[in-house]
Amino acid sequence: MDQKSSITIHDIARELNISASTVSRALNDNPRISKATKEKIKAKALEMGYQPNTIASNLRNQKTNTIGIVVPLINRHFFSSFISGVEDVAFAAGYNVIISQSNDLLEKEKQIVHSLFSNRVDGLIASLSMQTDEFDHFQLFSKKEIPIVFFDRVVPELEAHKIVVDDFMVGFKATEHLIQQGYKRIAHLAGPTVLHTYRDRMAGYRAALEKNNMPIDEELIIYSRLTRIDGRDAIQQLLALPQPPDAAFCGNDTSALAMMVYLKKIGMKIPQDFGLIGFSDEPFSEVVTPSISTLKQPAFEMGLKAAELLIQEIESKNRLSKHLTITMPTELIQRESSSRIR
Amino acid sequence: MDQKSSITIHDIARELNISASTVSRALNDNPRISKATKEKIKAKALEMGYQPNTIASNLRNQKTNTIGIVVPLINRHFFSSFISGVEDVAFAAGYNVIISQSNDLLEKEKQIVHSLFSNRVDGLIASLSMQTDEFDHFQLFSKKEIPIVFFDRVVPELEAHKIVVDDFMVGFKATEHLIQQGYKRIAHLAGPTVLHTYRDRMAGYRAALEKNNMPIDEELIIYSRLTRIDGRDAIQQLLALPQPPDAAFCGNDTSALAMMVYLKKIGMKIPQDFGLIGFSDEPFSEVVTPSISTLKQPAFEMGLKAAELLIQEIESKNRLSKHLTITMPTELIQRESSSRIR
DNA sequence: TTGAAAGCGCTAACAG
DNA sequence: CTGTTAGCGCTTTCAA
Numbered sequence: 001m002d003q004k005s006s007i008t009i010h011d012i013a014r015e016l017n018i019s020a021s022t023v024s025r026a027l028n029d030n031p032r033i034s035k036a037t038k039e040k041i042k043a044k045a046l047e048m049g050y051q052p053n054t055i056a057s058n059l060r061n062q063k064t065n066t067i068g069i070v071v072p073l074i075n076r077h078f079f080s081s082f083i084s085g086v087e088d089v090a091f092a093a094g095y096n097v098i099i100s101q102s103n104d105l106l107e108k109e110k111q112i113v114h115s116l117f118s119n120r121v122d123g124l125i126a127s128l129s130m131q132t133d134e135f136d137h138f139q140l141f142s143k144k145e146i147p148i149v150f151f152d153r154v155v156p157e158l159e160a161h162k163i164v165v166d167d168f169m170v171g172f173k174a175t176e177h178l179i180q181q182g183y184k185r186i187a188h189l190a191g192p193t194v195l196h197t198y199r200d201r202m203a204g205y206r207a208a209l210e211k212n213n214m215p216i217d218e219e220l221i222i223y224s225r226l227t228r229i230d231g232r233d234a235i236q237q238l239l240a241l242p243q244p245p246d247a248a249f250c251g252n253d254t255s256a257l258a259m260m261v262y263l264k265k266i267g268m269k270i271p272q273d274f275g276l277i278g279f280s281d282e283p284f285s286e287v288v289t290p291s292i293s294t295l296k297q298p299a300f301e302m303g304l305k306a307a308e309l310l311i312q313e314i315e316s317k318n319r320l321s322k323h324l325t326i327t328m329p330t331e332l333i334q335r336e337s338s339s340r341i342r
Numbered sequence: 343m344d345q346k347s348s349i350t351i352h353d354i355a356r357e358l359n360i361s362a363s364t365v366s367r368a369l370n371d372n373p374r375i376s377k378a379t380k381e382k383i384k385a386k387a388l389e390m391g392y393q394p395n396t397i398a399s400n401l402r403n404q405k406t407n408t409i410g411i412v413v414p415l416i417n418r419h420f421f422s423s424f425i426s427g428v429e430d431v432a433f434a435a436g437y438n439v440i441i442s443q444s445n446d447l448l449e450k451e452k453q454i455v456h457s458l459f460s461n462r463v464d465g466l467i468a469s470l471s472m473q474t475d476e477f478d479h480f481q482l483f484s485k486k487e488i489p490i491v492f493f494d495r496v497v498p499e500l501e502a503h504k505i506v507v508d509d510f511m512v513g514f515k516a517t518e519h520l521i522q523q524g525y526k527r528i529a530h531l532a533g534p535t536v537l538h539t540y541r542d543r544m545a546g547y548r549a550a551l552e553k554n555n556m557p558i559d560e561e562l563i564i565y566s567r568l569t570r571i572d573g574r575d576a577i578q579q580l581l582a583l584p585q586p587p588d589a590a591f592c593g594n595d596t597s598a599l600a601m602m603v604y605l606k607k608i609g610m611k612i613p614q615d616f617g618l619i620g621f622s623d624e625p626f627s628e629v630v631t632p633s634i635s636t637l638k639q640p641a642f643e644m645g646l647k648a649a650e651l652l653i654q655e656i657e658s659k660n661r662l663s664k665h666l667t668i669t670m671p672t673e674l675i676q677r678e679s680s681s682r683i684r
Numbered sequence: 685t686t687g688a689a690a691g692c693g694c695t696a697a698c699a700g
Numbered sequence: 701c702t703g704t705t706a707g708c709g710c711t712t713t714c715a716a
Binding site (some may be wrong): 006012051052053054055056058059064066073074075076079080081083084087091096097098099100101108112114115117118119120140217257261282283284287289301 | 394417438456603
């Protein structure tokens with residue numbers, strides 16, 4: 001005897017011989033409704049198995065209690081941890097989260113952003129695709145003053161809030177750490193320099209060398225997409241130099257791992273013969289042998305922060321006129337791959 | 343001069359001196375509209391920067407083109423890979439995905455399921471929380487004949503489609519592999535046996551021993567929650583036995599890793615002195631030393647399959663009367679930790 | 685081929 | 701404290 005078509009507030013109203021608006025108000029705990037009728041209505045709603053229709057309410061209220069997320073790929077530790085943080089805050093504040101992945105394709109990112117807009121999300125959290133070099137699609141949101149928070153992959157051109165880490169300091173701290181451990185010729189495996197994040201890290205690398213009066217040798221800087229294959233190719237190329245390096249700061253842990261695997265294969269001792277440090281503290285970095293030194297990016301906390309900021313913006317009547325850039329701390333995690341001293 | 347309030351089909355209609363219904367039809371490529379007017383309308387829509395309001399359309403159509411996902415935790419490799427698969431198929435078919443995590447809490451799972459229902463998702467994909475021992479909240483969906491697909495953590499009581507792996511075969515294949523590698527006393531670190539998935543794996547373990555005429559020693563079976571600490575405790579306990587094992591099949595890679603770390607620390611050689619095999623092929627298993635043998639669960643493919651099945655159910659008028667259970671293949675990945683022969 | 689009108693389910697202004 | 705009415709933006713029957 002299951003009611004296949006849904007029960008609405010009108011059904012409840014009819015049963016109780018009252019108006020639908022009263023039912024609506026009671027269900028929303030409007031103070032103008034007497035306690036008695038409220039209880040009567042709620043009891044009836046329960047009895048009839050009433051389930052509110054959020055879409056109808058959304059349409060009427062011009063508010064969906066939904067936030068959209070766009071990331072390059074869900075299935076990556078940094079992004080899934082970030083999303084997990086967002087989801088925690090969002091859920092606690094009564095928001096749903098719609099997630100989409102761009103697969104690092106600009107065209108898909110555009111489609112997603114349009115779709116999220118059409119779904120009238122109350123706010124957007126996004127990390128740009130690797131291909132993204134135009135930003136018109138985000139104007140949709142800014143034009144209508146729907147708040148956006150960018151994170152990780154951001155560009156200065158964007159007029160929006162941002163959650164980032166201090167990439168310059170990342171490069172600086174990583175490099176200086178290697179110097180302190182006594183390494184003399186330090187290479188850098190850089191990511192695509194179209195992305196600021198990689199440019200800044202490289203700048204930090206250079207600054208650390210300069211500060212310590214070490215020469216900057218352009219031969220020791222290799223540009224790549226930081227895949228495993230890139231890491232292996234890079235270390236081969238570096239070792240073939242007339243004066244090969246004795247350490248490397250890699251743009252991510254994946255490429256650092258690839259270097260390590262190769263170095264072990266050809267019989268080099270880590271960290272004695274060669275020092276390594278990566279970035280982002282992937283789960284594997286702690287458990288490989290030797291364990292990989294790295295800088296930890298607080299993905300989950302960044303997600304919390306992004307969601308807090310976004311929801312605050314959504315719910316405040318007067319928006320922050322200024323766009324915030326929140327810089328999250330990174331933590332250097334020293335492990336075996338760079339611990340030459342003691 | 344930005345139009346803060348959105349442009350609707352009525353605005354377009356007014357500009358063109360036609361009716362809103364014609365605009366709606368043109369935008370939806372209804373064949374009853376002449377090509378000329380269609381083009382005129384589409385051009386105007388573009389010019390005015392029209393963006394359809396999906397919620398209004400959803401309300402009217404009683405269809406949201408949205409599917410809901412509930413998982414225990416987004417930030418876990420298996421689940422995020424699964425979701426990634428779902429998202430791919432869903433996006434291609436024009437569906438949005440709303441994701442929520444239960445954090446393995448029954449109460450949160452219930453809330454989520456209600457919320458997704460109120461948001462009128464067209465279908466649901468779910469993996470149960472560790473606490474879930476009642477299923478009334480899913481009745482909401484089945485009562486209204488909204489399709490559900492369960493995966494990974496499922497129970498037979500559920501009248502719905504299921505995507506699973508053959509856990510019995512997992513246990514059987516893992517154990518038989520160790521036997522073939524010449525191990526003589528094989529332990530099993532089992533997960534919580536309230537969950538079918540772990541019960542079945544243990545049954546497979548027992549069956550493999552029996553088939554090979556090896557005694558089943560209950561001392562060699564340890565029950566735990568498969569954390570890293572559980573793994574370390576278990577191996578200590580096992581080695582303290584009068585007749586310790588020389589190999590172990592662990593319920594997941596995490597606990598296998600924990601065993602490995604401990605065994606290395608006390609100077610045992612893997613795989614010579616002790617053989618190990620885990621389950622699920624975590625990213626780290628391939629890169630640790632020695633690399634960990636395991637069985638790969640095709641997370642991404644399971645996600646694809648789940649989404650395909652769900653969308654097919656959503657879009658077919660006459661639902662499958664029978665509930666499908668799709669068993670996905672697992673693949674034994676032999677690595678160093680169990681390779682004693684040659 | 686196009687238009688008028690009604691309605692999806694809910695909420696809020698206004699009236700009482 | 702409660703009811704009436706209108707409307708969020710879209711689609712669709714019915715009529716022309």
